[in-house]
Amino acid sequence: MKTHWRILVVDDEEVMCESLAAWLREDGYAVDTASSGRQAVELARQTDYALYFVDLKMPGGMDGIETMMQVRHLHADASIIIITAYATVDTAITAMKEGAQEYIVKPCNPEEISLLVSRIIKVKNLQRENTILRKKLTRQYRFQDVISKSPRMRSILDLAAEVASLRSTVLILGDSGTGKELIARAIHFSGDRANRPFIAVSCAALAETLLESELFGYEKGAFTGADQQKRGKFELADSGTIFLDEIGDISPKLQVDLLRVLQDRSFYRLGGTEEVRVDARVIAATHVDLQQAVADGKFRDDLFYRLNVIEIRIPPLRERREDIPLLAQHFVERLAHELGKEIGGISEEGLKALLDYNWPGNVRELENAIERAMVTCRAAQLTEHDFCFLGQNGSAPKGWTVPSGMSMQEMERLLIIATIQGTGGNIKEAAHRLGIDRSTLYEKIKRYEIPR
Amino acid sequence: MKYLYLGSNSETGRETVTALAELLAAEFRTPLRHWQLPPVDFAFDPQRGQYASIPILEMLTRLCPPDAEKLVAFTERDLFIPVLTFVFGHAQLGGRVALVSAARLRQEFYGLEPNREVFLERVSKETLHEAGHTFGLVHCAERACVMALATRVQQIDQKRAAFCPACLRRLPQGGLI
Numbered sequence: 001m002k003t004h005w006r007i008l009v010v011d012d013e014e015v016m017c018e019s020l021a022a023w024l025r026e027d028g029y030a031v032d033t034a035s036s037g038r039q040a041v042e043l044a045r046q047t048d049y050a051l052y053f054v055d056l057k058m059p060g061g062m063d064g065i066e067t068m069m070q071v072r073h074l075h076a077d078a079s080i081i082i083i084t085a086y087a088t089v090d091t092a093i094t095a096m097k098e099g100a101q102e103y104i105v106k107p108c109n110p111e112e113i114s115l116l117v118s119r120i121i122k123v124k125n126l127q128r129e130n131t132i133l134r135k136k137l138t139r140q141y142r143f144q145d146v147i148s149k150s151p152r153m154r155s156i157l158d159l160a161a162e163v164a165s166l167r168s169t170v171l172i173l174g175d176s177g178t179g180k181e182l183i184a185r186a187i188h189f190s191g192d193r194a195n196r197p198f199i200a201v202s203c204a205a206l207a208e209t210l211l212e213s214e215l216f217g218y219e220k221g222a223f224t225g226a227d228q229q230k231r232g233k234f235e236l237a238d239s240g241t242i243f244l245d246e247i248g249d250i251s252p253k254l255q256v257d258l259l260r261v262l263q264d265r266s267f268y269r270l271g272g273t274e275e276v277r278v279d280a281r282v283i284a285a286t287h288v289d290l291q292q293a294v295a296d297g298k299f300r301d302d303l304f305y306r307l308n309v310i311e312i313r314i315p316p317l318r319e320r321r322e323d324i325p326l327l328a329q330h331f332v333e334r335l336a337h338e339l340g341k342e343i344g345g346i347s348e349e350g351l352k353a354l355l356d357y358n359w360p361g362n363v364r365e366l367e368n369a370i371e372r373a374m375v376t377c378r379a380a381q382l383t384e385h386d387f388c389f390l391g392q393n394g395s396a397p398k399g400w401t402v403p404s405g406m407s408m409q410e411m412e413r414l415l416i417i418a419t420i421q422g423t424g425g426n427i428k429e430a431a432h433r434l435g436i437d438r439s440t441l442y443e444k445i446k447r448y449e450i451p452r
Numbered sequence: 453m454k455y456l457y458l459g460s461n462s463e464t465g466r467e468t469v470t471a472l473a474e475l476l477a478a479e480f481r482t483p484l485r486h487w488q489l490p491p492v493d494f495a496f497d498p499q500r501g502q503y504a505s506i507p508i509l510e511m512l513t514r515l516c517p518p519d520a521e522k523l524v525a526f527t528e529r530d531l532f533i534p535v536l537t538f539v540f541g542h543a544q545l546g547g548r549v550a551l552v553s554a555a556r557l558r559q560e561f562y563g564l565e566p567n568r569e570v571f572l573e574r575v576s577k578e579t580l581h582e583a584g585h586t587f588g589l590v591h592c593a594e595r596a597c598v599m600a601l602a603t604r605v606q607q608i609d610q611k612r613a614a615f616c617p618a619c620l621r622r623l624p625q626g627g628l629i
Contacts, residue, residue: 019506019533025545027601028590083535107500107537111603342593379621 005050010040037062056084150320164191172285174314177364180285188241196240204246222271237280248288262306317359331370349384413448459487459525505531505542512549530555543585550582576613
């Protein structure tokens with residue numbers, strides 16, 4: 001996994017600088033060069049290099065030790081190797097004391113330098129893997145983990161950062177897969193509640209009664225099977241944050257209960273008589289147009305206004321296409337570690353295929369597409385051939401609208417016909433794309449009298 | 453029409469040149485031409501007692517025939533780059549020219565009895581390796597692949613004189629022409 005790491009070689013002697021850079025490039029690293037300490041610091045300001053080779057003696061008032069100190073001031077974790085032609089014990093001790101990882105005397109043995117670089121990069125890879133795994137484990141995302149260069153997203157992140165430490169309720173709106181929970185987590189973990197619990201609840205995943213007991217808990221004997229008291233998610237989120245995902249899908253009764261919690265900051269457990277007070281910040285999210293739902297009488301306006309104190313609207317991926325290359329590269333790098341694949345990036349044509357696609361499933365779909373492509377890719381780069389499945393999975397193409405005035409059965413019949421045609425008559429593949437068993441598909445083919 | 457050029461001079465034995473010419477022509481499926489390598493004494497560094505590979509590569513770039521797709525030159529002299537004590541060879545990554553040194557590929561260099569077969573095997577691997585760099589290939593993690601990094605002669609002996617399937621896929625399909 002070398003291509004992800006950049007190395008900076010700093011030496012005032014051009015031939016020394018370029019020859020080491022060329023040698024490292026042959027080893028697969030991306031290498032930049034600087035002819036002075038000042039230029040090195042300038043480059044380090046723009047790029048976070050994994051490794052620096054710095055010549056000890058350089059003219060211009062900034063020697064190797066001074067350069068190293070300034071670089072370490074910018075990047076505390078920078079690995080720096082000091083190289084010199086004039087080895088003395090004193091300079092070696094000074095270099096190591098100031099934080100050099102290694103000290104080598106030129107000319108050095110190719111094996112020595114090769115082992116040194118691979119050892120440092122191995123540690124870097126492990127550190128990176130550790131960070132990824134830790135993030136995955138705790139899911140403690142912060143704003144810098146949100147990858148975007150879109151001006152719209154940047155202003156959203158600025159707003160989210162501003163409100164992170166407030167108690168105000170936040171409503172996050174956006175299509176499925178745009179990263180609503182990621183923003184919610186970033187708000188929580190960037191605010192002063194970061195060390196307190198973050199409790200996420202998917203309101204769409206549970207039936208009304210189950211959701212009620214999940215949110216508010218219950219007393220022993222509240223219903224059949226309630227053999228002991230159970231605390232609900234609101235209590236668990238006390239002094240922290242509760243994230244209510246898919247809030248647009250909750251029932252009218254739960255809307256009333258929720259409104260009461262937001263107003264009074266207290267509630268009763270199911271079957272309970274004791275009022276429970278909580279201090280939980282509420283972040284809600286939905287893909288539903290809540291204003292329309294209010295207009296249609298499906299969502300309470302008083303609850304909507306309670307929730308909509310700070311509104312964050314995340315644009316779909318198709319409206320921030322400039323983020324596609326950035327996100328795609330991020331997923332390639334992360335998945336290369338997870339899948340143990342030596343894939344460094346995406347070809348220009350591959351990227352074009354990604355940019356041309358509409359991404360109805362947004363960032364989540366992009367991540368899945370990269371993973372699917374990487375699983376089957378045998379080369380060092382993903383190409384347009386690895387993404388030939390895009391647009392073949394029944395996902396809505398650009399401009400496609402759901403026809404109205406059609407029965408569910410007729411719709412299902414047409415979908416099955418189109419999918420079988422799309423797979424060239426391959427039933428196994430068609431069943432896979434439709435997400436049903438082969439036997440179920442055969443049953444439907446028979447029922448709808450679909451010719452094969 | 454473009455050719456693959458093999459550069460050498462009278463210091464290199466006919467047997468070595470013939471073996472390398474056959475190997476390169478077969479591996480890259482392209483017509484091969486011989487090229488007379490000019491003297492490289494100008495690159496001698498008396499302090500190190502070795503030859504600087506960078507000025508030699510610069511000379512190869514200047515003199516490279518216009519119809520050469522690639523020029524791989526072969527020398528008996530021991531090569532170095534300033535930061536390293538020696539190099540087995542040197543190439544322009546993704547460029548047109550490459551240089552291979554025979555000096556450290558002979559058993560005699562390590563105080564052993566001469567062995568023609570071992571020498572030819574090593575020369576073949578290093579020539580393919582440096583030629584691979586000119587096609588943009590970087591070092592391969594597959595130890596048996598000819599593009600694996602070798603900093604000791606034993607590592608050259610552990611490799612095969614062939615590209616692994618992944619490196620092969622990155623070479624131009626069906627030869628150069």
